[in-house]
Amino acid sequence: MPGSSGRVRLSDVAAHAGVSAKTVSNVLHNHPHVSAETRAKVEASLATLGYRVNLSARALASRQTGFIALAIPGLDNPYYAQLASHVMDAAAEHDWMVLIEQTRSSVDLERAVVSGGGARLVDGVILQPDAISQAELSDRFAHQNLVLIGEGGATASSDHVTTDAVAAARAVAAHLIEQGRTRIATIGIQPQMRANASELRYRGLCQALDAAGLPVRSEYLAPVDRTRRPEAAAAVDHLLALPEPPDAILCFNDLVGSGALARLRERGIAVPTEIAVAGFDDNEESRFTAPPLTSVSWDLEGLARRCVDRLLARSRPGGADLPPVRSVVSHRLAVRESTVGQLAVDEDAALQA
Amino acid sequence: MPGSSGRVRLSDVAAHAGVSAKTVSNVLHNHPHVSAETRAKVEASLATLGYRVNLSARALASRQTGFIALAIPGLDNPYYAQLASHVMDAAAEHDWMVLIEQTRSSVDLERAVVSGGGARLVDGVILQPDAISQAELSDRFAHQNLVLIGEGGATASSDHVTTDAVAAARAVAAHLIEQGRTRIATIGIQPQMRANASELRYRGLCQALDAAGLPVRSEYLAPVDRTRRPEAAAAVDHLLALPEPPDAILCFNDLVGSGALARLRERGIAVPTEIAVAGFDDNEESRFTAPPLTSVSWDLEGLARRCVDRLLARSRPGGADLPPVRSVVSHRLAVRESTVGQLAVDEDAALQA
DNA sequence: GTGAAAGCGCTAACAT
DNA sequence: ATGTTAGCGCTTTCAC
Numbered sequence: 231m232p233g234s235s236g237r238v239r240l241s242d243v244a245a246h247a248g249v250s251a252k253t254v255s256n257v258l259h260n261h262p263h264v265s266a267e268t269r270a271k272v273e274a275s276l277a278t279l280g281y282r283v284n285l286s287a288r289a290l291a292s293r294q295t296g297f298i299a300l301a302i303p304g305l306d307n308p309y310y311a312q313l314a315s316h317v318m319d320a321a322a323e324h325d326w327m328v329l330i331e332q333t334r335s336s337v338d339l340e341r342a343v344v345s346g347g348g349a350r351l352v353d354g355v356i357l358q359p360d361a362i363s364q365a366e367l368s369d370r371f372a373h374q375n376l377v378l379i380g381e382g383g384a385t386a387s388s389d390h391v392t393t394d395a396v397a398a399a400r401a402v403a404a405h406l407i408e409q410g411r412t413r414i415a416t417i418g419i420q421p422q423m424r425a426n427a428s429e430l431r432y433r434g435l436c437q438a439l440d441a442a443g444l445p446v447r448s449e450y451l452a453p454v455d456r457t458r459r460p461e462a463a464a465a466v467d468h469l470l471a472l473p474e475p476p477d478a479i480l481c482f483n484d485l486v487g488s489g490a491l492a493r494l495r496e497r498g499i500a501v502p503t504e505i506a507v508a509g510f511d512d513n514e515e516s517r518f519t520a521p522p523l524t525s526v527s528w529d530l531e532g533l534a535r536r537c538v539d540r541l542l543a544r545s546r547p548g549g550a551d552l553p554p555v556r557s558v559v560s561h562r563l564a565v566r567e568s569t570v571g572q573l574a575v576d577e578d579a580a581l582q583a
Numbered sequence: 584m585p586g587s588s589g590r591v592r593l594s595d596v597a598a599h600a601g602v603s604a605k606t607v608s609n610v611l612h613n614h615p616h617v618s619a620e621t622r623a624k625v626e627a628s629l630a631t632l633g634y635r636v637n638l639s640a641r642a643l644a645s646r647q648t649g650f651i652a653l654a655i656p657g658l659d660n661p662y663y664a665q666l667a668s669h670v671m672d673a674a675a676e677h678d679w680m681v682l683i684e685q686t687r688s689s690v691d692l693e694r695a696v697v698s699g700g701g702a703r704l705v706d707g708v709i710l711q712p713d714a715i716s717q718a719e720l721s722d723r724f725a726h727q728n729l730v731l732i733g734e735g736g737a738t739a740s741s742d743h744v745t746t747d748a749v750a751a752a753r754a755v756a757a758h759l760i761e762q763g764r765t766r767i768a769t770i771g772i773q774p775q776m777r778a779n780a781s782e783l784r785y786r787g788l789c790q791a792l793d794a795a796g797l798p799v800r801s802e803y804l805a806p807v808d809r810t811r812r813p814e815a816a817a818a819v820d821h822l823l824a825l826p827e828p829p830d831a832i833l834c835f836n837d838l839v840g841s842g843a844l845a846r847l848r849e850r851g852i853a854v855p856t857e858i859a860v861a862g863f864d865d866n867e868e869s870r871f872t873a874p875p876l877t878s879v880s881w882d883l884e885g886l887a888r889r890c891v892d893r894l895l896a897r898s899r900p901g902g903a904d905l906p907p908v909r910s911v912v913s914h915r916l917a918v919r920e921s922t923v924g925q926l927a928v929d930e931d932a933a934l935q936a
Numbered sequence: 937g938t939g940a941a942a943g944c945g946c947t948a949a950c951a952t
Numbered sequence: 953a954t955g956t957t958a959g960c961g962c963t964t965t966c967a968c
Binding site: 590608643 | 960964
């Protein structure tokens, strides 16, 4: 049992080892210029005294807190939980800790994050904006270590890690059209909301429709207040009540997709026979819905890593003056039974054809 | 636009307002003994200079970091994401920030958390133990601000916020028996794993079976490596291959429940007609599975609040000597269609009877 | 009610 | 390769 873990200071270790504080610090930071025997001596004292660094003191002296903030709408969306998990892993590789901030898609909270919050605390911020306007993002506080996640792409004043929302939406829509769908509705995609991916995903859908010579029909655009499971039911009902109901629904995310599938089931509509359903984000859940949900899968690990790398680059000496970088992470379409009836994944699927 | 947000120190504010640093600090902390006009003056300076407190310095001087750690297996389980969300809310009410630590159910990581980690950083720790043994928990480092979440209940040396796992399992099992089920299997419940709730949940099941005069059949205990959706399939297959397959499956959590439902569907087994399924945790997803999943719902908000309250009590002067407190949060059974076929929730459900 | 001075525990020049 | 000296920006006795 190493040490009784009281308040052991670095200077105590130095005294115990018979060296100066600087030497202890050198050992702690793996500085090269420490003789092997000194190092051993210090490490022994470190262990017997049970020294644990005081991060507040280190942060104050070094002007580096070792924290980065990750601001996301909320952990209750598995997509963001997943993202947070990846960011924490990527950050840990550089000895950074992650402070998760839930913005709840509130403009005020997002604004607070962008402007650095009320306190001086983090070395950098990763923000997934949702409610705040692009204009405000590019305007304010472009000087601080801020990486934006998202698909807007218009912000030239800070680092940006994005996905190609238009291409992804085009791909999933094209897949739907390939399956013979011509009346493709959407749930949760709101082209007027400019902070999140809505507009771009809608654009991708329109491009695919255009390319196939199909009309873009505005009555197929079902809005929801929040893009979550419970909200999907009313939107599905709305679409089913249309004179000519859709034969496919592209959902803003898998949460909405899951809710839509549930409602279609309640209404006795066969998926995909009568209506195909697809989503975005490829939540793990989507491999287990009835039927499994076709979805766009983002490279979340790459996304997280790039965000952290950008912050790292900027926090190095001289990094603050680096020009803003924009990088795009990859995606792929995970095709499942919600859009292709006869996908023969195994012997059982064939029975249901 | 208040201040150009450079490095404004408290002493700068003091100089600008023509007062001492102590007075500025008093204003910041809402100390009563500040005259109204002084306060106004200081607040004006605070605003025009755009002062933001340096939390590292505050932490160093005050010996309080303002952080608590929440150590959970991982955010990818929606149950823990939800818990984290509640803890963050409860902590925010006391101006605490939450540092989320993913233990991945690793003994070493849990041990590191219990022993305070390598660094002096947080004011307290909330740990949901999973892999570490009870013995180790009560042994080591009982002196630090540690609140244990969980159902073990045996640890007398630190604060403990638990659920009544036995009662909850008894309730859901009794419900299953009421529905006429006599062959109740379980997936993911591993009585030999003593850190998580397995043993207690199994005990509750046994109690309910005993009370109904039904036999406890060990072949109905299907283990899994990890209690997650993908692992459920093999367990379901195992149970279906039994000479006398079960007519109900009680899953360790809703993740397993979701995976079990998916596999039963693939195998063409009707739920609940042939096999009823129930879970624990009441994930939001479980209201949208096919069919919706009966589950035990814990009072997560209450759980989070109590954990934070306990930490708060201990971090107050003299709080360290408080005797360990054990408190139990409530639960209720959310009954859904996976266990009762004819539950007439709406007009459509009746058709499927 | 407000001010002056002494640290909190660490890092970072600079010196040796 | 190791020691010396100043702070980092805040809180906190203790005077006044």
